[in-house]
Structures are given as structure tokens and as C-alpha cells.
Amino acid sequence: MIGALIAGIIIALLIGLGIGFVLRNAQLKSAQADSQSLIEHAEIKANDLTKQAKVEADNLKKEAENLKKEKILELKEESQKRRESIENEFAETRTELKETEKRLKQREEILDRKDDTLTRKEQSLDSKEENLSNKTNTLNKREDALSQIESEKAAELARIASLSQDEAQEIVLGHTKDTLSKELAQMIRASEEKATAEADKKAKSIITLAMQRVSGDFVSEQTVSVVALPDDSMKGRIIGREGRNIRTFEALTGIDVIIDDTPEAVILSGFDPIRREIARLTLEQLVQDGRIHPARIEELVEKNRKDLDRRIREYGEQAAFEVGAHTLHPDLMKIMGRLHFRTSYGQNVLNHSIEVANLAGNLAGEMGENVTLAKRAGFLHDIGKALDHEIEGSHVEIGTELAKKYKENPVVINAIASHHGDTEPTNNISILVAAADALSAARPGARRESIENYIKRLQNLEEISNSFDGVETSFALQAGREIRVMVNPSALSDDKMTVLAHDIKEKIENDMDYPGNIKVTVIRETRAVDYAK
Numbered sequence: 337m338i339g340a341l342i343a344g345i346i347i348a349l350l351i352g353l354g355i356g357f358v359l360r361n362a363q364l365k366s367a368q369a370d371s372q373s374l375i376e377h378a379e380i381k382a383n384d385l386t387k388q389a390k391v392e393a394d395n396l397k398k399e400a401e402n403l404k405k406e407k408i409l410e411l412k413e414e415s416q417k418r419r420e421s422i423e424n425e426f427a428e429t430r431t432e433l434k435e436t437e438k439r440l441k442q443r444e445e446i447l448d449r450k451d452d453t454l455t456r457k458e459q460s461l462d463s464k465e466e467n468l469s470n471k472t473n474t475l476n477k478r479e480d481a482l483s484q485i486e487s488e489k490a491a492e493l494a495r496i497a498s499l500s501q502d503e504a505q506e507i508v509l510g511h512t513k514d515t516l517s518k519e520l521a522q523m524i525r526a527s528e529e530k531a532t533a534e535a536d537k538k539a540k541s542i543i544t545l546a547m548q549r550v551s552g553d554f555v556s557e558q559t560v561s562v563v564a565l566p567d568d569s570m571k572g573r574i575i576g577r578e579g580r581n582i583r584t585f586e587a588l589t590g591i592d593v594i595i596d597d598t599p600e601a602v603i604l605s606g607f608d609p610i611r612r613e614i615a616r617l618t619l620e621q622l623v624q625d626g627r628i629h630p631a632r633i634e635e636l637v638e639k640n641r642k643d644l645d646r647r648i649r650e651y652g653e654q655a656a657f658e659v660g661a662h663t664l665h666p667d668l669m670k671i672m673g674r675l676h677f678r679t680s681y682g683q684n685v686l687n688h689s690i691e692v693a694n695l696a697g698n699l700a701g702e703m704g705e706n707v708t709l710a711k712r713a714g715f716l717h718d719i720g721k722a723l724d725h726e727i728e729g730s731h732v733e734i735g736t737e738l739a740k741k742y743k744e745n746p747v748v749i750n751a752i753a754s755h756h757g758d759t760e761p762t763n764n765i766s767i768l769v770a771a772a773d774a775l776s777a778a779r780p781g782a783r784r785e786s787i788e789n790y791i792k793r794l795q796n797l798e799e800i801s802n803s804f805d806g807v808e809t810s811f812a813l814q815a816g817r818e819i820r821v822m823v824n825p826s827a828l829s830d831d832k833m834t835v836l837a838h839d840i841k842e843k844i845e846n847d848m849d850y851p852g853n854i855k856v857t858v859i860r861e862t863r864a865v866d867y868a869k
Contacts, residue, residue, distance in 0.1 A: 561604040561616040565623060571595050573628050574602065574619070584630040588637045591615040608725045609677035610648075614640050648673035655686055659693040659715045660708060665742045672715070674722040685721050688776055692717060695772035700765060710765045713751035716744070717769050720752070732758050757845075774853070793850060800843050801856075804836060818855040819844075825862045833858050 565571065575582045575595065582593055591606040593615075602619065606612045617640045622628050649666075652673030656664045664672075675686035696714030697707045720735030727734050735752045751766040753759045761767050794812040797819045801810035806827035811820050821840065823833060837858040844854055 561612050563602045563604065563616060563619045563623070565600045565602060568600060570623055571602065574622075576628065580630060581628055581633065584633050585615070585619070585637075588634060589615040589618065593619075609679070610644065610674060613677050614644055617644070648676070651676040651686065655690055656715070659690055659697075659711045661693075661712045661715055664712070668716070668719065668738070668742055671719055671722045671738070675718065678721050680718075680721065683777070685718055689715050689718050691776045692769065692772045695775055696765070696769045699768045699772060703764065703768065705764050705768065709745060709747055710768055712745070713748045713765055714769045714772055716748055717752050717755045717773060730758075732756055793848070796848055797844065797854070800847060801840055803843075804840060806832075806836065816850070816854065818857060820857045820859060823858060823860050825860050828860060830860065833860050 573581070574585075574593070576584075582595075585591075586593055589606075590608065590611045591604050591614075594603040594605055596603070604612055604615050604619070606615070614637060618633065618636045621636050621640075622633065625632075649670045650673070652669035652671070655672055656662065656669050672686065672689065675689060676684070678685040680688065693711040693714035697711040700707045700710035716735070716739065718731060718735065719738055720729075720731030720733065723734050723738075724731045732753060732755070736749060739749045739752055747763050747765050750759070750762050751769040754761040754766045755770045755773050757770075761770065793816045797812045797816060798810045801807060801819055801821045806823050808822045808824050810822065812818070813820060819840070821836070823836065828836060837856050840858070841856045844856070
């Protein structure tokens with residue numbers, strides 16, 4: 337049984353192997369057939385692509401040949417054009433060269449002719465030079481002869497007149513000096529009479545019209561501040577224990593406190609008007625409050641300094657608004673406000689500046705000038721006085737620098753610089769501002785001087801007048817507004833008297849500082865006295 341079973345299995349295996357082999361062969365044959373079909377199809381497609389590529393290659397070759405032919409034609413055309421252009425340029429160059437050669441030939445001919453002309457002129461100059469040399473020799477000989485004749489003539493004249501040459505020269509110079517002095521006096525008188533005749537009437541009319549529209553207060557300001565006290569016992573409280581209150585007060589304000597025998601009053605003295613005003617306000621508040629000690633003094637000084645700073649700005653703004661200087665820089669307004677506390681010969685400088693501005697504006701209106709600019713220049717002309725206690729230099733220099741710093745109009749700058757004659761005025765407005773300044777200072781009641789300055793000015797006037805030759809004596813009159821000079825009639829003639837008045841006027845203007853004008857009157861008197869018996 338087992339043997340039969342094994343034999344059956346073996347047979348089955350053999351049969352399965354045979355069937356698998358058959359199937360395997362069938363699959364191989366099928367795969368071979370498919371591969372052969374694909375190969376044939378690929379060969380056909382490759383042949384088609386090869387044919388198509390050949391066709392396209394032939395087409396590209398033809399196109400390349402066509403492009404090559406076109407480019408060759410274009411290059412030939414361009415080369416032809418370039419050749420024609422170069423030939424044209426060569427032709428023009430040859431033409432220009434021919435013209436240049438022609439001009440050079442013409443110029444050469446001209447130069448040859450000039451050379452011939454110069455040669456002839458040179459020959460002529462040589463001839464003239466020789467003639468001049470001969471004439472020069474002749475003139476030298478004549479000059480020597482004339483010199484000899486003049487020497488002989490001078491010697492003969494000296495022999496006849498019994499005078500030396502120096503003595504004769506001195507006589508001639510003296511006569512010439514007298515003649516010139518007379519002519520100078522006549523010229524001065526004639527010019528003064530002419531100027532007076534032409535300008536006096538018009539100037540009086542203009543100044544009168546301007547002054548009629550301006551009114552000013554009389555001087556009332558003091559150069560020191562006086563603080564009234566309720567009683568004399570307050571002086572001791574102001575001084576304080578061992579003087580500590582008054583020392584603190586003076587140190588903080590920079591003002592000297594003068595406590596003397598004046599009943600119920602204390603005097604504050606100082607150069608700076610702003611500090612003096614702060615000190616006055618502080619002391620009045622201390623007296624009113626009654627609490628006087630260093631801490632309270634320091635508190636009130638600081639408070640019043642701030643309040644006064646605000647008031648100064650308000651004074652400046654109000655003054656600028658009054659004269660129409662609305663566009664003035666705020667810093668300049670504040671500086672102008674300081675002038676409310678500044679005086680000059682007793683005249684309040686801020687009021688003086690407003691007055692000068694109005695006068696200058698009125699004068700400018702009469703003269704046809706810019707009224708607004710004239711008012712601005714007149715308003716700022718004394719701005720340097722607000723800082724002359726703090727900055728070195730005259731108020732004119734300080735004011736000019738301030739105006740330049742804040743880029744004021746050049747007319748305003750020149751008006752400030754020239755209103756006292758330090759520089760020359762360059763425009764009519766500067767002249768009008770100087771005239772308005774003199775009018776404001778010279779009107780009655782505008783200014784006053786201390787008795788010391790008044791006496792000193794009178795002495796200086798008389799000393800200047802007496803310093804001239806021929807003056808016998810002089811007298812200052814009308815509070816120094818006029819100087820009368822008495823001269824020796826035998827030493828000075830009427831003509832020289834006019835020159836003397838002019839010279840004294842010039843010296844007064846150069847050496848003295850004074851408000852208004854000073855009249856110089858020179859008097860020459862000759863008397864003949866006889867007695868009938």
C-alpha cells in the first residue's frame with residue numbers, strides 16, 4: 337500500500353512538473369512575441385524621427401544660408417556708406433585746409449606789410465628821439481641860464497630892498513595868510529547866510545508842525561529813592577541787631593542804605609535803577625509788614641525781583657504798542673522796559689524814547705520819508721542806556737550791537753550809531769532821529785543837571801573860549817546855552833572874528849558833552865573917546 341502510495345505521489349509530481357514546464361514555455365513564447373512587436377514599433381518610430389530631423393536640419397541649413405547672405409549684404413551696404421562718409425569728411429577737410437592755407441597766406445602778407453610799416457616807424461622814432469635829445473640838451477642849457485638869471489635877480493632885489501630871501505618870503509606868506517583869512521571869513525559868512533536863507537523858514541515850519549503834535553511831561557524823577565518811615569524808631573529795626581538786617585538787605589539788593597538824621601526817611605543810593613527800584617519796593621513792604629529779619633528780606637527781594645521783571649516787560653510792550661513798533665523782538669521790548677527806571681539829566685529815558693519816536697515820525701511825515709521806520713529808529717535810539725551799567729562801552733556802541741544782534745533794519749542800526757555824531761548818517765531817517773533827539777532834550781523842562789555839573793559846564797565853556805589867541809575874556813550866559821567872547825580889537829580883525837567863532841564852536845562840539853545847543857557870540861568893539869574943554 338505504501339509503495340503504491342509513494343508511486344502515486346511520484347507520478348503526480350512528475351505530471352505537475354510537466355504541466356508547469358509547458359506553461360512556462362508558453363509564457364516565454366508570448367513574452368518574446370510582445371518584445372519583438374515593441375522593437376519593430378520603436379524602429380519604425382525612430383526611422384520617422386530620423387526622417388523628420390533630416391528635413392528640419394535641411395530647413396535650418398537653408399535659413400542659415402539666407403541669414404548669412406542678408407548679413408553679408410547689410411555689411412556691404414554699411415561699408416559702402418562708411419566709405420562715402422569718410423570720403424566726404426576727407427573732402428571737407430581738404431576744403432578747410434585750402435581755406436586755412438589761403439587765410440595764412442593773406443595773414444602772412446598783412447604781417448609783411450606791418451613789418452615794413454614798423455620798420456619805417458622805428459626809423460622815424462629814432463629820428464625823433466635824436467631830435468628830442470637835442471632839444472633836451474638845449475632846454476637844460478636854457479634852464480641853467482634861467483636859474484643863473486633868477487639868482488642874479490633875487491640878489492639884485494635883496495640889494496635894492498635891503499631884505500634877505502627868508503625875510504621877503506615871510507612878508508609874502510604873511511600877506512597871503514591875511515588875504516586867505518579874509519576870504520575864508522567871507523566864505524563862512526556867505527555860506528551861513530545862504531544856508532540860513534534857504535533852510536531857516538522850511539526847518540522852522542517842519543519842526544513847529546512836528547512839535548505841535550507831541551507833548552511831554554516835565555522832569556519829576558529823582559536820581560535816588562527815598563522811603564518814608566512811620567517814625568524814627570523804624571530805623572533801628574531796619575539796621576537790626578549788630579546790623580545784620582541792613583547788611584543782608586544791601587548784599588541782596590546791591591543798593592546802599594543811607595540812614596542819617598533826616599526825620600522819618602531812609603535814602604537808597606545805587607547806580608543801577610532796577611536794583612534801586614527792587615530795594616525801594618522791598619523796604620516799603622518790610623516797613624508796612626513790620627517783620628524785618630534776614631529770611632523775610634530774602635523772600636521779599638526775590639518776590640519783588642520777579643514782579644518787577646513782569647512789570648518791565650509790560651512797560652516795554654506798552655511803549656512799543658504806543659509808537660507802533662508791533663513787530664519788535666520780545667527781548668528788545670523787555671530791554672526797552674528797563675528804561676522806565678533810567679534817567680538822563682533827570683529825564684525819564686523811556687518817555688524820552690517815545691517822544692523821540694513820535695517827533696521822528698512827524699518829521700518823516702513832513703519830509704515824505706517812511707514814518708513807521710522813523711518811529712522804530714527813534715524808539716530804539718537810546719536802547720543801550722538800559723544796559724550801560726552792566727556792559728562796558730557807551731550807550732551808542734551797546735545799542736548798535738543789540739540792534740545788529742536782533743537783525744534790525746540797517747536804517748535803524750545807522751540811526752542808533754549816528755544820533756550823537758559817532759558815525760556819519762547814511763540816510764535821511766538817521767538825520768531826523770538825531771534832530772528829534774535834540775528837540776526832545778532841549779525843550780524847556782525836559783532835562784536838568786546837578787549844580788556840580790552845571791558849574792563845571794560853565795567853567796569848561798569859558799576855559800575853551802579863553803584858550804584862543806586874541807580873546808580878552810568870555811562869559812557863559814543863559815544857563816550855559818550861550819557863550820559871549822570879548823576879543824582884542826587890535827589883535828583880531830572883523831574877518832578873523834568870524835573864523836574865531838567857527839573855531840570855538842568846533843572845539844566845544846569836540847570836547848564837551850551837553851544837552852541842546854550852545855550859541856557862540858564873538859564881540860569886537862573899538863571906541864574913540866575925546867573930551868571937549
